[in-house]
Amino acid sequence: MSCYEIEGTVAPGFEKAREAFAANFVHEGDYQEVGASFAAFHRGRCVVDLWGGYKDRGRTTPWARDTLVNVWSSTKGVIALALAMLVDRGALRYEDKVSSHWPEFAQNGKENITVAQVLSHQAGLPGFVEPTTVEDQCDWNGCCGKLARQKPAWAPGTATSYHAMTYGWLAGEIVRRVAGKSIGRFVQEEIAKPLDADFHIGLSQRQDVRAAEMIGPKRTAPVPPLSDAAMMALTNPQQNPQSPNSRAWRAAEIPAANGQASAMGLARIYAAMIKGTLDGAKLLSPTTIARMTTPATSAGRADMFLGFVDAWGMGVALNRPGIYGPNPRAFGHSGWGGSFGCADPGAHLAIGYVCNQMGPELVGDPRTQGLCSAVIEAASAIV
Numbered sequence: 302m303s304c305y306e307i308e309g310t311v312a313p314g315f316e317k318a319r320e321a322f323a324a325n326f327v328h329e330g331d332y333q334e335v336g337a338s339f340a341a342f343h344r345g346r347c348v349v350d351l352w353g354g355y356k357d358r359g360r361t362t363p364w365a366r367d368t369l370v371n372v373w374s375s376t377k378g379v380i381a382l383a384l385a386m387l388v389d390r391g392a393l394r395y396e397d398k399v400s401s402h403w404p405e406f407a408q409n410g411k412e413n414i415t416v417a418q419v420l421s422h423q424a425g426l427p428g429f430v431e432p433t434t435v436e437d438q439c440d441w442n443g444c445c446g447k448l449a450r451q452k453p454a455w456a457p458g459t460a461t462s463y464h465a466m467t468y469g470w471l472a473g474e475i476v477r478r479v480a481g482k483s484i485g486r487f488v489q490e491e492i493a494k495p496l497d498a499d500f501h502i503g504l505s506q507r508q509d510v511r512a513a514e515m516i517g518p519k520r521t522a523p524v525p526p527l528s529d530a531a532m533m534a535l536t537n538p539q540q541n542p543q544s545p546n547s548r549a550w551r552a553a554e555i556p557a558a559n560g561q562a563s564a565m566g567l568a569r570i571y572a573a574m575i576k577g578t579l580d581g582a583k584l585l586s587p588t589t590i591a592r593m594t595t596p597a598t599s600a601g602r603a604d605m606f607l608g609f610v611d612a613w614g615m616g617v618a619l620n621r622p623g624i625y626g627p628n629p630r631a632f633g634h635s636g637w638g639g640s641f642g643c644a645d646p647g648a649h650l651a652i653g654y655v656c657n658q659m660g661p662e663l664v665g666d667p668r669t670q671g672l673c674s675a676v677i678e679a680a681s682a683i684v
Contacts, residue, residue, distance in 0.1 A: 305326045305334075305353045305354050305355075306353060307319060307322060307323045307326070307351055307352075307353040308351070308352055308353060308366070309338075309349075309350045309351035309352055309366065310350050310351075311348065311349050311350075311351065312343075312346070312347075312348035312349070314348075314679055314682060314683050315341070315343075315348045315349055315676065315679040315680075316679075317675045317678060317679050318339070318341065318348075318349045318351070318672070318675045318676050318679055319349075319351060320675070321671050321672055321674070321675035322337070322339045322351050322353070322672065322675075323353070324671075325337065325668055325671070326353060326354060331518065331519050331520060331660055331661050332639070332658070332660045332666065332667060332668055333658065334353070334354050334656060334658055335354050335355055335357075335358065335360065335516055335656075335657055335658040336352075336353070336354035336355045336356050336357075336364040336368065336513055336656065336657050336658070337352070337353065337354055337364070337564075337654065337655060337656035337657070337658075338351065338352035338353075338364065338366070338368065338370075338563060338564035338565070338654070338655055339351045339352070339564050339652075339653070339654045339672060340563075340564040340565040340567070340568035340569075340652070340653045340654075341568055341650060341651065341652045341653070341676045342568055342569070342571075342572035342579075342650065342651045342652075343648075343649060343650055343676075343680050343683065344649045345572060345579060345580075345649075347565075347568075348676075348679075348680075349652075349676065350366070350565060351564075352364050352365065352366055352368065352564070356368055356512075356513040356514060356657065357513070357514045358514060358516045364513070365511075366563070366565070367499060367511060367563055368511060368512075368513050368563060369499065369501070369504070369508065369511045369512045369513065369561040369562060369563055370512070370513045370515070370561065370562060370563070370640060370655035370656065370657055371512075371515055371545030371550075371551075371558075371559060371560070371561055372560050372561070372562045372567070372636045372640040372642075372655055373558050373559075373560075373636030373637040373638055373640065374465065374557060374558060374634060374635065374636040374637060375560065375562070375567065375634050375635060375636035375640045375641055375642050375655075376469070376502065376556055376557060376558055376559065376560030376634075376636070377468055377469070377556075377557055377616060377617075377634045378570075378571075378616070378617050378618075378633055378634030378642055379488060379492065379500060379502075379560060379570060379642075380468075380469065380472050380473065380476075380484065380488075380556050380557075380616060381420060381472075381593065381614075381615060381616025381617045381634070382492060382570065382574060382584070382585075382616075383472075383476050383484065383487050383488060383491070383492065384416070384420060384472060384475065384476065384615065384616060385585055385589050385590070385592075385593045385615065385616075386491060386492075386584055386585060387476065387479050387480060388589055388592070388593075389584075389585050389586055389589040392479050392480070393416065393475070393479050394416070395415065395416050395417040395420070395592065395615055396415055396416070396417060397415060397416050398412070398413055398414065398415055398416075399411070399414050399415065399416060399419060399471070399475060400412055400413075400414070402475055402478040402479055403449070403474055403475060403478050405446075405449045406448075406449045408449060408450055409450065409451060409452035409453070410452055410453055410456075410457075411424075411426075411449075411451075411452075411453060411457070413457065414453070414457045414458075415458075416475060417597060417615060418457050418458050418597075419464075419468070419471045419472060419475070420468075420472060420597075420613075420614075420615045420616040421461065421597030421598070421613040421614070421615065421616075422461050422462060422463050422464045422468065422604065422613055423457060423458050423459075423460065423461050423597065423598075424453065424457050424464065424471065425453025425454045425455045425456070425457050425460070425530075426448055426451055426453060426454070426464060426467050426471065427454065427462045427463065427464045427465070427467060427530060427531065427533045427534045427606070428464075428465070428466070428467060428532075428533025428534050428535070428536060428537055429444075429447055429448075429451070429467065429533075429537050430447075430451050430452070430533075430537075431447045431450075431451070432537065433447065433537050433538050434538050435538045435540065435541055435544055436549070437538070438466065438538070438553070438555050439549050439550065439552075439553035439555070441470070441473075441483075441553075441554060444470045445470050445474045448467060448470055448471060454529075454530040454533060455530060460530075460602070460605060461597075461598065461602050461603070461604045461605065461613065462528075462530055462531045462534065462604060462605035462606045463531075463534055463604055463605075463606035463607050464534065464557075465534035465535070465557065465558075465606075466534070466540070466555075466557045466558060467534075467557070468557045468616075469484075469555055469556035469557025469558065470556070470557075472484075472556065472616065473554065473556040483503075483554055484502060484554055484556045485501070485502035485503035485554040485556070486503075488500065488501075488502050489501065489502075492570065492584065493566070495582040495584070496569050496570060496573055496579055496580070496582050496584075497569065497580070498565075498566040498567075498569040498570050499562060499563040499565060499566035500560060500561070500562045500563075500566040500567065500570060501560065501561045501562070502554050502555075502556050502559065502560050502561075503551075503552060503553065503554045504551040504552065504561045505552075506548065506552070508561075509548065509551065512551060512561060513657040514546055514657060515542060515543065515545045515546055515638070515657055515659065516542075516657050516658045516659060517542035517543060517659055518542065518638070518659045518660060518661040519661065520661050521661060522661040522662050522663065524663075525608075527605070527606060528605055530605065531605040531606040534606050540558075540637070542637075542638070542659055545559065558636075558637075562640075562642075562653070562655055563653075563655065564653040564654050564655045565653060566653065567640075567641075567642035567653025567654070567655065568642065568651050568652060568653030569651075569653075570642060570653075571633060571642045571643060571644040571651035571652065571653065572644070572651035573585075574590065574644050574651070575590075575644050575646050575649065575651060576590075577589070577590055592615065593614055593615045593616070593617060594614045594615075594617060594619065594630070594632045595614055595615075596611045596612075596613070596614060596619060597611075597613045597614060597615065598611055598613075599611070607664055609621055609622050614632060617632045617633065617634060618632060618633060618634050618635070619631075619632050620632060620633075620643075620645075624664075624665070624669055624670060624673075625641075625643040625645065625652075625669070625673050626645055626648070626670075626673045626674065626677045627677070628645050628646075628647045628648060630645070630646055630647055631643055631644065631645040631646070631647075632644060633652075635664070635666070635669060637659065637663060638656070638658075638659025638660055638666070639654075639656050639658075639659060639660045639666040639668050639669070640654060640655045640656060641653075641654055641666075641669050642654075643673070645677065648677055648680050648681070649680070650676060650677065650680055652672065652673060652676055654668070654669070654672055656668070
């Protein structure tokens, strides 16, 4: 049993959110928390700001409100926001060919791949073909060069399969070419600072003291049978759950997987994505938000890796599987091990959650649904 103290506050009426969060420290098994934080906004107001547990597996350093966690693929939703901001400014169109901004990309049948196809996992580049190590992922130019040379695994636009790691370099290099700055710098200067959101891609060494130790899953979940193309997302290299604990990983820009965030940081970003603004900082227009959260395909196409049908917008996961509550208009992105950020425009809710004890599932961490349900239920009772 756990006797961890839950710190922080909840607004009146949101007590069930505290109960749901605290329960994750008590329930024994694959998903029992070591350390975590949880935040939520309702109608632009912070209603949940909680944290508890420890930053390390030895349980020697208490979790703090500003503890940072590697959020794995939850990083992708923030990258989607960066691309949407460039679209909103007229610097980029989702319909643009990637090669119009990144000429070297026009090789081996990739001449007509669009930005939209990259963001919705239709580009046919779900993993590397050239030999790649975990350490190689810290080499931005090397990774982008491999993808520029690579032949798609399928005719772009004809199939969908999750680009688990390659999404980051593909989308990030588009941002770099269009905005003239790295994706880490863009996120810091154009998103994190204006929103006062604690989110980093490329963490400075002086911030290491705030970073939690990632703790790998207690068991390995079975992988269902996948096509060779879909399997590319899991191999070459096979990811190591301990990688985020290294200085090299934290310092690099690996924008599909190495965002360092607090729960409050994720919640503030998604709160801004509901209407495009938060606390006076304007990021997007309603028109661009609508485009970003519209299904990329209309053919009932299932993702070959994840199995979800028509679940991709422009870089964000749409709530077709119902993991972020009952509203199909909700959207967000989850990360390996359990962290997630999401927004429910209908309920005027935004949620961020980060943890260091990774769960075994690639998708479907039960903590997500439990925390979302508690916040949504509380909000529905607020007049």
